[in-house]
Amino acid sequence: MTATTTAATTTPVDARAPAPHLLADTLVIARRHLLALSRQPQLLVFVVIQPIMFVLLFRFVFGGAIRTPPGYSYVDYLMPGIITQTVAFGSSGTAVAMADDIQKGIIDRFRALPMSRSAVIGGRVLSDLARLLLTIGVMTLVGVLIGWRPDLNPLRLVAALGFGLGFGQAMSWLSALVGLSIRSVEAAQAASFVGIFPLTFASSVFVPVQFMPGWLQAFARANPITLVASTIRALTHGDAVGHSWWEALIWLVAITAAASIAATRKYKQTSS
Amino acid sequence: MPLAIRADGLVKHFGTTVALDGLDLSAEQGRVLGVLGPNGAGKTTAVRILATLLVADRGHAEVAGFDVARQPQEVRSVIGLTGQYAALDENLTGLENLDMIGRLAQIGKAQARQRAGELLERFDLANAAGRPARTYSGGMRRRLDLAASLVGRPVVLFLDEPTTGLDPQSRNALWEVVRDLVTDGTTILLTTQYLEEADKLADEIAVIDEGRVIARGTPTELKASVGGEVLAMQLADAGQVDAAVAALGPFGAEARVEDATINIPVGADKRVLSAAVRRLDEAGIALADLGTRRPSLDDVFLGLTGHVAEGGEAGQDGSPPPRQSRSGRRRSRKEAA
Numbered sequence: 001m002t003a004t005t006t007a008a009t010t011t012p013v014d015a016r017a018p019a020p021h022l023l024a025d026t027l028v029i030a031r032r033h034l035l036a037l038s039r040q041p042q043l044l045v046f047v048v049i050q051p052i053m054f055v056l057l058f059r060f061v062f063g064g065a066i067r068t069p070p071g072y073s074y075v076d077y078l079m080p081g082i083i084t085q086t087v088a089f090g091s092s093g094t095a096v097a098m099a100d101d102i103q104k105g106i107i108d109r110f111r112a113l114p115m116s117r118s119a120v121i122g123g124r125v126l127s128d129l130a131r132l133l134l135t136i137g138v139m140t141l142v143g144v145l146i147g148w149r150p151d152l153n154p155l156r157l158v159a160a161l162g163f164g165l166g167f168g169q170a171m172s173w174l175s176a177l178v179g180l181s182i183r184s185v186e187a188a189q190a191a192s193f194v195g196i197f198p199l200t201f202a203s204s205v206f207v208p209v210q211f212m213p214g215w216l217q218a219f220a221r222a223n224p225i226t227l228v229a230s231t232i233r234a235l236t237h238g239d240a241v242g243h244s245w246w247e248a249l250i251w252l253v254a255i256t257a258a259a260s261i262a263a264t265r266k267y268k269q270t271s272s
Numbered sequence: 273m274p275l276a277i278r279a280d281g282l283v284k285h286f287g288t289t290v291a292l293d294g295l296d297l298s299a300e301q302g303r304v305l306g307v308l309g310p311n312g313a314g315k316t317t318a319v320r321i322l323a324t325l326l327v328a329d330r331g332h333a334e335v336a337g338f339d340v341a342r343q344p345q346e347v348r349s350v351i352g353l354t355g356q357y358a359a360l361d362e363n364l365t366g367l368e369n370l371d372m373i374g375r376l377a378q379i380g381k382a383q384a385r386q387r388a389g390e391l392l393e394r395f396d397l398a399n400a401a402g403r404p405a406r407t408y409s410g411g412m413r414r415r416l417d418l419a420a421s422l423v424g425r426p427v428v429l430f431l432d433e434p435t436t437g438l439d440p441q442s443r444n445a446l447w448e449v450v451r452d453l454v455t456d457g458t459t460i461l462l463t464t465q466y467l468e469e470a471d472k473l474a475d476e477i478a479v480i481d482e483g484r485v486i487a488r489g490t491p492t493e494l495k496a497s498v499g500g501e502v503l504a505m506q507l508a509d510a511g512q513v514d515a516a517v518a519a520l521g522p523f524g525a526e527a528r529v530e531d532a533t534i535n536i537p538v539g540a541d542k543r544v545l546s547a548a549v550r551r552l553d554e555a556g557i558a559l560a561d562l563g564t565r566r567p568s569l570d571d572v573f574l575g576l577t578g579h580v581a582e583g584g585e586a587g588q589d590g591s592p593p594p595r596q597s598r599s600g601r602r603r604s605r606k607e608a609a
Contacts (some may be wrong), residue, residue: 020378028375036363039404105359109420112323114349115376270552 029123033097034130045154046093047131048138051086055139058082058206059146069208079231081205083136084225087164088200090132091171092192094124099188100180108268121180121263123188125172132168140220148241149219151238160235167228173175173259174217180266204229224251254256275301275334276428276459277322283330284317284483291317292328293483299459299476304450306474307463308573314483315463316356319432322461323353336427336459349378351428356433358413359420362406366397368415369405370423377424384423391419394447410443418449429453431462435469447473467570478592494572499540502565503545505530508558519555523548538564 037043055078068139098121101107108122140148150157175192182188201227202216203209209217221224227248234241277299284292284297292314299305307315320326322335324344331341336536338346360369367388373486374384392401395415399406405416414434421429435443449461450473464470470477471491479487479494487494507516517527523536538544545564554560 022375025376032361032364032368032372035368036361039363053488105355105357106356106361107352108325109359109375111325112348112351112353113373113376113424114345114378119376211344 014258019113020119021149022116022118022122025119026122026126027064029119030126030130031123033127037131037240039197041042043093046090047135051082051135052142054085055079055146062206066207067126067211069210071113072174073147075143075147076147076149076237077104077208077233078206079139079148080236081229083139083164084167084203084229084232085200085205086139086167087132088171088196088240090135090223091175092166092189092196094128094172094175095125095179095182095188095192096185097181098176099185102183102270103185107267111267111270117268121173121267124176125169127170128172129165132165136164150236153238156235156238160232160241163231163235163248163252166256167224167248169257170259171253173256177259177263177266180263180270183270185224199223199225202231216249224248224255229249273302274337275299276303277305277333277335277461279318279322280331280332280523281331282318282321282328284314284321284326284328290483292321292331294331295480295484297461297478297485299461300460302454302457303475304454304460304462304473306470306477307461307480308465308467308470308477309463309480310465312432313480315480316432318480319353319430319461319463323351323430324348348506349424350431352421352424354429354431354434356416356436358405358410358417360405360413360416363404365402365404366392367401369416370420373420374423380437381422387423387425391422393417395453396445396589411439411445413538414438414442415445418446422453426458428459428461431460433463435464435466437609443469467573479576480516481572486576487572495567497572500567502567503536503538503548504533504563504565505536505548505552505559506533506561508560512557515555516552516557519557521547521552 001053035092037047058077058078063078066074068074068077097149098107101110101120107120116122140150144150150160176194178191179188182191202212202220203223204220205225209220209226212220228251229245231248234244275298277297279295279297282292282295283290295314295318297305297307297318307318309315311517317326320331321328322340324340324347326416327341332341334340335347336350340347340349355405364372370388370391371384374387375381377384379387381489389398389401392398396418397412397416400412405413408416418434421500436445438446447469450462457531460473462470462473474491476490477488477494478485487497489497507513510529513527513532513534517525517532520534520536526535527533528535536544536548549562551558
């Protein structure tokens with residue numbers, strides 16, 4: 001559908017705007033969120049400080065009491081897990097942002113513009129990835145300072161980062177869907193927390209799955225957070241990645257496909 | 273004149289609530305159509321359908337010649353929309369907000385920047401252009417919001433209760449802007465609960481209630497439909513009401529006993545004014561007060577619907593319009609009864 005059709009006008013409309021550009025509109029929206037982030041220093045607490053506190057807490061307080069698999073120091077075990085956890089927790093901001101945009105009428109404003117219908121969520125997801133790069137960078141630095149020694153094979157590092165960001169964007173789409181469906185800032189916050197918290201802790205993020213009770217092991221092994229954390233762990237530790245990588249990949253592709261389609265549909269129907 | 277807005281038989285249900293019940297609207301190009309009605313009459317629903325945000329259950333609507341259901345993207349490229357809230361990103365500056373909207377309106381990067389600057393100047397926001405919108409006052413936010421709806425140079429502008437909650441000064445400034453836009457040829461659909469606002473701005477008014485148009489015409493026509501000017505004379509002594517009516521009988525006098533007032537319709541012949549006063553004087557009846565009163569749109573609304581419009585109850589909470597309407601209407605019926 002183009003915006004230049006002049007058929008059957010009752011009003012002489014001069015040549016109007018060209019058809020929307022998905023990429024250009026997505027970049028405009030991503031820029032909006034990054035500018036807004038830079039204007040809210042208090043959000044840095046969630047982007048940078050809270051992840052560092054979690055790293056220090058588990059490394060120095062709980063870490064000594066947690067058994068690790070053979071060949072792993074706890075910090076080597078912990079860092080891939082805690083990066084995965086931070087990626088999952090960070091996505092909840094997108095649910096809140098979408099609900100807030102609905103409440104403020106901003107989604108209405110966008111929907112009344114001749115812009116791409118996928119760019120509002122796509123731009124938010126893109127800005128989430130930029131934010132995640134910052135968070136992962138800072139965490140990696142802190143991790144190295146407290147003794148993390150990842151395998152420096154560049155292919156493995158790029159693959160590990162790819163799994164982290166891939167998981168991040170899948171969670172962002174899902175979070176956008178939650179925000180657009182729930183439409184209230186407080187409820188979106190609560191729903192994200194209730195969903196992400198148990199998934200994160202009943203996983204291999206902090207504690208190896210084999211030390212959990214049997215009933216929980218079944219859940220934890222199928223948990224996408226376990227699969228992503230285990231894949232990043234194997235990649236950064238120089239181990240064989242086994243079957244976790246493709247299981248993780250299936251999860252990421254499935255979540256991304258389902259959530260992006262559902263969220264875009266929801267956006268098109270949303271009205272405050 | 274060609275029609276810039278045309279809606280035929282729009283029907284919209286929300287669950288069991290009927291928001292629109294066969295609404296017809298039309299606006300000529302370059303004119304202001306005022307859509308007047310109480311809270312929940314269906315004004316916002318109508319705007320949302322015309323602005324492609326909602327799809328009607330039945331009926332047909334065109335904006336600038338484009339079918340809102342079949343050519344929504346074309347419609348979006350020729351409209352501007354300002355709702356009841358300032359729909360802005362609080363963390364972006366005024367300039368960044370307008371620049372973003374311009375780019376998303378597909379007018380191009382350079383144009384967006386230039387247009388943002390022009391509009392900030394025009395709406396007296398140039399000094400605040402570099403400040404985050406969260407630091408703006410309520411009036412400044414609404415001006416920025418209106419500016420945002422003009423970035424794409426809309427042919428048709430929808431203003432949904434644009435002055436709700438505004439101070440008188442900001443309201444007057446907004447009225448000025450509306451008049452300027454009309455001079456430039458923009459067609460405007462303005463919804464309002466303020467009768468005065470529709471009277472001041474609209475070339476034509478559609479009065480809607482319960483999802484349909486119950487009257488339409490120019491402000492003058494609507495006022496004429498409830499009668500012309502009235503001479504209201506309040507007697508010094510309430511006991512003389514009957515005597516006064518007898519004396520003024522030939523003028524078609526009507527008495528309101530409760531405040532000792534006699535009303536006389538004033539036609540084209542203004543000599544009635546002095547003649548009536550002379551008659552009372554001759555009959556030895558003293559006056560406490562007198563004056564002429566032009567019928568307001570309040571009278572129009574009362575005459576048409578049997579209940580008063582609820583100007584003061586502007587909805588600023590986010591509750592959905594249809595719901596809010598129901599309780600509001602019930603309340604006003606009681607008041608009118």
